[in-house]
Amino acid sequence: MKNILIAVALVAVALPASAGVLYEVESSYGGTASEAGIAVDGVKMKMDVASGEKNWNGDLIFDGNRREMIVVNHDNKTYFVIDEEQMRKLGETVNQAMASVEQALAGLPESQRAKMEQMMKSRMPEMGTPRQPSELKKTGAGDSVNGFDCEVYEVWRSGVRERELCVTGWNNVAGGSEVAEVFSGMGEFMTEMLDSLPKIGGGSLGDETYEHIKEMNGFPVRTREYDDNGKLAGQSNLTSSKEADFDPADFEPPKNYKRKDLMKGMK
DSSP states (O other), X not given: OHHHHHHHHHHHHHSOSEEEEEEEEEEEETTEEEEEEEEEETTEEEEEEOTTOSSOOEEEEEEXXXXXXXXXXXXXXXXXXXXXXXXXXXXHHHHHHHHHHHHHHHTSOHHHHHHXXXXXXXXXXXXXXXXXXXXXXXXXXXXXXXXXXXXXXXXXXXXXXXXXXXXXXXXXXXXXXXXXXXXXXXXXXXXXXXXXXXXXXXXXXXXXXXXXXXXXXXXXXXXXXXXXXXXXXXXXXXXXXEEEEEOGGGGSOOTXXXXXXXXXXXX
């Protein structure tokens, strides 16, 4: 019996830490092309941005069990964590700050107040506007992206088309419907985060892609973003999906990175 237990233990050690799915995506926004990988293992997800991205090089790690998101910055080797408690504190801090701004504006002469409001609106167009829910619309059109047959959906908010998604069935990508749970959990988390910040408006952080994952019942293999004038602002395409082996450390920030306090940066 002892020998059998030892043999089982050795086999367990020799096996990969965990098996999951890797989705590879190519994007082009603002004239800048980049590549990213989306790793999924159980209820964990990591989205990385390759070094070709000029503005920021990092990872977004979501843990469905811990209900938290880790934002990793490879440029300065730091990271911070957003969980439900941090969301509550962040919402309180931002909304209090916005309330103070509104109070200060109210004390200005009308001409100065109008000028300040116009300047602030040009920098933060949706400031002070409650976040409006988005609506998913099925167009009835179909397409094919890198060999993935897909159906076209549009995301609308306040009468404006923000996004187009071409969605393939879960059975057409590696992992299938088993990975839908983590995508859905990611959408719920991001929606909750945005809803905790009503004072800064109804902007989009790409949350609709995950927010509507249950409605679409599939994986978006192409995402097109549109600006306020209805012009194409950028596009991302799924290039491949495949099974992959991951180590638990793949879904944690590197050990030599320093954790930053998100709230200290808000004060």
